[in-house]
Amino acid sequence: MVDLLRIENLSIHYDGRSLVSGVSLSVNVGERVGLIGESGSGKSLTALAAIGLLPEGMTASGSVRLAGQEVIGTADRDVVILRGTAVATIFQEPLTALDPLMRIGDQIAEVLRRRARRDGRSASRADIAADVMRLMARVALPEPARLARAYPHEMSGGQRQRAAIAMALACRPSLLIADEPTTALDVTTQAEVLQLLETLVREEGMGLLFISHDLPVVGTAVDRVLVLRAGELVEEGAVAEVFDRPRHPYTIDLVKAARAFDRAIGAAL
């Protein structure tokens, strides 16, 4: 069985500076992997490199295999084909992740149409519309018929992120990359979106690469976790193992900080 994503010895350079060095990780079918680290630790860059979308001027070396196919050094045209089927991404800020001038239903429909074209299926307008409703119901958006006609600025943050998840699902990807998907949401909404993501990943049998700086959030969403610091992997293992018995001093600090924060919250309540 081919890994959904296998990154080996990935390094990213910009202007002679090393941003990520020697990162290796893999995500198998149905596996949920977390990538944690502070801002600037290179976790989002690793994700962008995984889908071949590094910003202009950055160079990647090493190996990134998406569904068995090498991404680094491959022409963009060939990677595009992979992207539509092998992987989908959810971003931190749903407001910028949705086209502000397109109705939500149309945005989801666009992905569905593209996917149908790619599969060589012809999908009628009614089929697409029915699929949009099904996906919107799947991510628990209320009143799908009405919200499908809404623009992003007419929705709440949680609704927007649900719509973004529906768009990712519309690709029917085997791997979902979620880059801080709950950071821009308030705590209650955060919990709901996490719950939704977890259910969807389990039921659809997708692989998940979950990127976050938030230890507790990662802990609830994934099975295995990798800790990234200043572009290098410092620790990896099962969630319980890493959180209960962190070995690297940096991970120990992270866990301590999270515990202290929890206690402070607990005391405040």
Added chain:
Amino acid sequence: MTDAIPTLARASSLRLTPAFLVGAALVGLHVVVGLMTLLWTPYDPTAMTGGRLALPSLAHWAGTDRLGRDLFTEIMIGARIALAVGTGAVAIAAVIGVTIGLLAAFASRTVDDVLAATLDILIAFPTLLLAMLIVAASDGASLGTAILAIGVAASAIVARLTRILARRVLAMDYITAARVSGTGWLGIIRIHVLPNIWPTLIVNFALQFGLAVIAEASLSYLGLGAPPPNASWGRLLQEAQATVYTAPFGAIAPGLALVSLVIGLNLFADGLRDVADPTRRRR
């Protein structure tokens, strides 16, 4: 379900400001008059129909010019010429400008830098000077060269605006999301970039239309626009200049026509944004 309670999405209602309506009425009036001249004018525009330099009367609403031709008829035809030049010039500026702007936005950094510098140099030239150069380089002034000259001169501004707007759109996460889901560049332009830059571009087109009308009048005034007997407003103004002290109305009438169309276009442009951009509509 906290995020299910606030139902913000309500039917977006269009907000039409009084300024927009006034602008649309002024532009509409000129369009109706301009189209009407294709079928009917009060007098033959080249026929001498009354006394020379007559004051406005019931027979001649705007008086007559120094050859005794009906000035109102000429101003009506001038509206047609102004609108034709504006439409043609904006169409040329839109096609050239948007294409170059998108190319620059998508191009590698070196190509983009070269294009941006070229555009900056072109914009530094006064539009009129650039248009005069193009008219001079072609084999004689005509309505066609005026349209081409003004259109090309305006395309640099449209290109620069398009480039900036497209760059901003391309930096958004939804573009990355579209690319992740496998959309090609042409699809991204068609589905995301053009619709998102459109509301700003259309406003700029309306403003460019007004500038093109003024540029055409200026070129005609200088004798570089549509040659006689085409009754361009600029030519009417130039002809009235010699008799401005004895018969000021010959200058005032075409001047009023020109100003009312340009003001109308500017007011129209202002309100157009609210119509074109759904995020600016009242909820």
